[in-house]
Amino acid sequence: MSASIEKGINAFKRQVDSSVAAFFSSCVHCGLCSEACLFYTETGDPKRTPINKTEPLRRIWKSEFTLMGRLGKMVGLTKKVDDALLEEWQELVYDSCTLCGRCSMVCPVGNDIALMIRKTREGMAAAGQAPEGLIGATNRSVTIGSPMGVRWPALRAQIKHVEEDTGLKIPVDVEDVEYMLLLSSMEIMNFPEFIEAVAKIFAKAGVTWTISSEAFEATNSGIQIGVSDIAAELVQRIVDVADKLRVKTVISPECGHAYMAIRWDGPNLVGKPFNFKVRHILEVLDELRKDGRLKLSGKESQKLTYHDPCQISRRGGVIDEPRKLIDMFAEDFVEMPDGGKMNWCCGAGGGVSANERADEIRLKVFDRKKAQLEEIRPDGIISACSNCRIHLEDGLEEHNMDIPLLSLTETIAEHLAED
Amino acid sequence: MKKDLLLKDGNPQQGNPLGGTLGESLRSQGVSRRSFMKFCATTASMMALPPSMIPMIANALENARRPSVIWLSFQECTGCTESLTRAHTSTVESLIFDAISLDYHHTLQAASGHAAEAAREVAMEENFGNYLLVVDGSIPLDNPGYSTIAGISNLDMLTESAKGAAAIVAVGTCATYGGIPHANPNPTGAVSVKDIIKDKPIINVPGCPPIPVVITGVLAHYLTFGAIPELDHIGRPKVFYGQSIHDRCYRRPFYDKGQFAETFDDEGAKKGWCLYKLGCKGPTTYNACATTKWNNGTSFPIESGHPCIGCSEPDFWDGGGFYKALSLPTEDLSKTAVYAAAGAAAAGVAVSALNRGKKNASNKIHIKTTIDDLTQE
Secondary structure, three states: OOOOHHHHHHHHHHHOOHHHHHHHHHOOOOOHHHHHOHHHHOOOOHHHOHHHHHHHHHHHHHHHHOHHHHHHHHOOOOOOOOHHHHHHHHHHHHHOOOOOOHHHHHOOOOOOHHHHHHHHHHHHHHOOOOOHHHHHHHHHHHHOOOOOOOOHHHHHHHHHHHHHHHOOOOOEOOOOOOEEEOEOHHHHHOOOHHHHHHHHHHHHHOOOEEEOOOOOEOOOHHHHHOOHHHHHHHHHHHHHHHHHHOOOEEEEOOOHHHHHHHHHHHHHHHOOOOOOEEEEHHHHHHHHHHOOOOOEOOOEEEEEEEEOOOOOOOOOOOOHHHHHHHHOOEEEEOOOOOOOOOOOOOOOOOOHHHOHHHHHHHHHOHHHHHHHHHHHOOOEEEEOOHHHHHHHHHHHHHOOOOOOEEEHHHHHHHOEOOO | OHHHHEEEOOEEOOOOOOOOEHHHHHHHOOOOHHHHHHHHHHHHHHOOOOHHHHHHHHHHHHHOEOOEEEEEEOEOOOHHHHHHHOOOOOOHHHHHHHHOEEEEOOOOEOOOHHHHHHHHHHHHHHOOOOEEEEEEOEEEOOOHHHOEEOOEEHHHHHHHHHOOEEEEEEEHHHHHHOHHHHOOOOOOOEEOHHHHOOOOOEEEEOOOOOOHHHHHHHHHHHHHHOOOOOEOOOOOEHHHHOOEHHHHOOOHHHHHHOOEOOOOOOHHHHOOOEOHHHOOOHHHOEOOHHHHOEOOOOEOHHHHOOOOOOOOOOOHHHOOOOOOOOOOOOOOOOHHHHHHHHHHHHHHHHHHHHHHHHHHHHHHOOOOOOHHHHHOO
16 A cells, blocks of 8 residues: 555554644644744744644644544534645655754743654655655665665775774674664765774774674664654664674764664664663763773864754753763864754754755755854864764855864864874 | 749749739849840840830830730640740740749649649639730641540630630741641641631741740730730731741842752752752741741751741641742642543543544554555655
8 A cells, every 4th residue: 555645644643642632732822933943043934833844733633633623524614634735744844844853942831843743744754745855765775774775885895995994803793792883874975984983992992892784774764754664664673683793782873863763762663672772972982981991182273163963962962972072182162052952953954965855945044054153163063963064064065164074983083092 | 832833944933923023033033134134135126126125125024014924735746845945044035934924834834633724724813814825736626635635625725715815826837827737638627726716916926836036025025015016917926027038048149140959969059059949938938037047046947958848837838848949839739620630531531532542543554654655656
C-alpha cells in the first residue's frame, strides 16, 4: 500500500496522544513562538509561526478527539484534512522548520511545538507529502545504508588514507571494546579529518574503540522525514551491531539529529532500553579531559566563537562540555549572542539541507546568523555538527564573508600535547 | 496563701501579692531603681513609644497594683510556657513575672488537684472583672472529652474563666488561630479563643512559640496603659507584628539581587544567600523575629540558615511544604478541583474510551511504512 491521504490521516490519528491533546488544548494563541522562529523572524510571514505548522495534526485532533470537533464534523463545520491542505503545508512543515526547538523553549504553557511538528511530519510522509529530496535521502539510507549513498568500500578507502597519513591503525569490527564510533556521511565524504582526529585523540588517551563495517552511519533520515517505522529500522541496525560487538558505549559523531535519533528517540523507537550507553563525542572528550587523559599544548590566539548545534545543545543538553574543551586551547573565546541553549539555528537542520526546494529559504534565514557574526566578528567559528558547518560555510560564501569553520574534535586533535 | 502555690527559683514567693504595688514588690526583691528605669526604657523602645513615655511607664508600673493573672493551657505542647521561662532572672521577662500575680498555671504552680483548682476559683472571685486571662492551646469542640482539666472540659473552663476577665491574651498560634490541632483534617474540631469568646477584648500573640519578650511586652503594655495595644486585622499587636520578617530580614539584599540558595549545602547556602527558594515564608509572615530575635537577641531561624516556616500566621501548618517556595502552589488539588475532576472524570472516561478506541483502530489498520511506500507514486 503506497502513500495516500487515507494512510496519512490514519498516521495523524496514531500521533495523537495525551501530550498532543494537552498541548493543543492548552495553546493560548499568544504567538510567542513566532518570535522564536528563524523562519518567521527572517521572512516576517505569519504563516511560518511554529504552531501554525502543526495545523493538519491539530485538525485531526479536533475533529476526531474532541466533543466540539466531532459535533462540528457532523454538521460539516470542522475543517477537513485533504491533499490540498497537506500540499500547501509541505513548505511549512518541511522547508520552514529545522526542528531546532527554540519555539518549545519560549512557549508559556510548555508545549513542545518542535515535537508536534515532528509528529505532523509522520502524517505528511504517510500521505505522500514529503519533499523529493528527503524521500531520496531516506531511500538511500534504507537501501544503501547512508543518505548520501556512502557504502562500506568508500569508508574503507577513507580509513586507509587516514592510516597512511597517521601511521595509526583504525580498528574495524573489533569486539569487546569501550567505544563504537558512528560517523555521518558528511564526515566520511567531506571531513575525513574527523576520523583522523578521533584516532589520534583515542590513541593518546589509550581508549579502546572500533568502527563497524556493517553499521557506521549515524544519521537517521527516518527521523527527518517523519517515518518512525523507518527510523526504528535504522536505529535497530546500530543496536544489532553494538550488541554483537558487545561495546560499552556508542559514540554519536559531530552531527546534530544523529545524536537525538540514537540517544533520545532510539530506545523509544525500538521499544526497549539499550544494552549500551550512548554519548556524544563531546561528552566523551570532556570525560577524558576530566580524567586527565586529554592533554593539549599551545593556544589559539585568534578570536573564536562556538555555534551550538540545536540538537546537541538545546535538545541534547551538551552545553558546558564544548565550552570546557574550547577553554583548553582558546585564548580569546567570545560567546555567540544567545549562545548556549537559546542559540539561533543555522537554518539547515532537521532535513532542510537534504531538501533542494528549501535552498532559497535556508540561505534567506541565514541572515540571522550573519547579523550575529557581524556583531562579534570572530576569526573562526567552532561547531560540533557537520551539517551546521556545511551550511554556515554556504551562507558565509553567499555573503562573501571569510570566516573559517572548525570542528571542535579536529581542533583538539591539532593541539594534542606531544609526549 | 495563693502565692505560696507558685515557685520562683525553687522557693515559695514571699509577701502578700495582692496587697502591694509593683514598685514595692520590686524593691522588696532587690531590684534597683536604675534597673527598673532601664526596663521601662527598653519597654518603650521595644514598643516604639517616644522617650517621653518612659517616666509614664515607670510611674504606671510602680503604682500599678500587681494584677492577678490566670493562665489556662488547653490543647497545646507547653512550648509557649517553655518559651516564656527562657526569660532568665534579672531580665525584662522575670521583672514582669515578679510584677504580676500569676495565680494559676498548670506547669508552673506547685499545687495539684483540688488545691490548684481552688486557687483559680479564689483568684477569679477576688479579682472579678480585673484579672488578666492568658490562654495557650486550642479548644476542641467535636467532643468535650478530648481535653479536660480536673474533669472540666476546655470549653467550660474557658467560658467560665472569661466571664470575669478584664482582657484575654491568647498566647501561641494554637490559642490564636487553632494552630497544629486545627491543622487539616482537624480531628478534634479545634478552634481558637476568639472563635468562642466574643464579648471580651482579646490580644492575639501568635507564634509557635511566640518570642518571650513579645509575650511580656504585651503584658507590660497592658499594665502601663490599662488598655490593649493597637491590633492588626487578625488581632495581633501592631508593635510586634506590624512588619514582615522579609522586610526586616538581613538577607533581603540577596533576594533583591536574585541570589538564592538552591539547596541547603550549595555555595549560595554557604554564602548566606536568600532562602526564598528553599521555602522561606518570610515574605508572608508578620512577626518580630528579624528585629527582636531569640535567646536574648542571639539570632533567629534565618540567621541559623533555616527558612522561616511562618509560625505566627493562621494555618501555617497547612501552607504546603515548609521547603516549598512560596511561588509554588500549596496543594496538589483544591477541593473544587477534586469535585470538578470527579465530574469531569465521568465524562472523561466515556470520551477517552471512545478516543482510545479510535487510536487503537488507527494502530490496528497501520501497516508498517516502508521505503517503497514513499517512493511509489
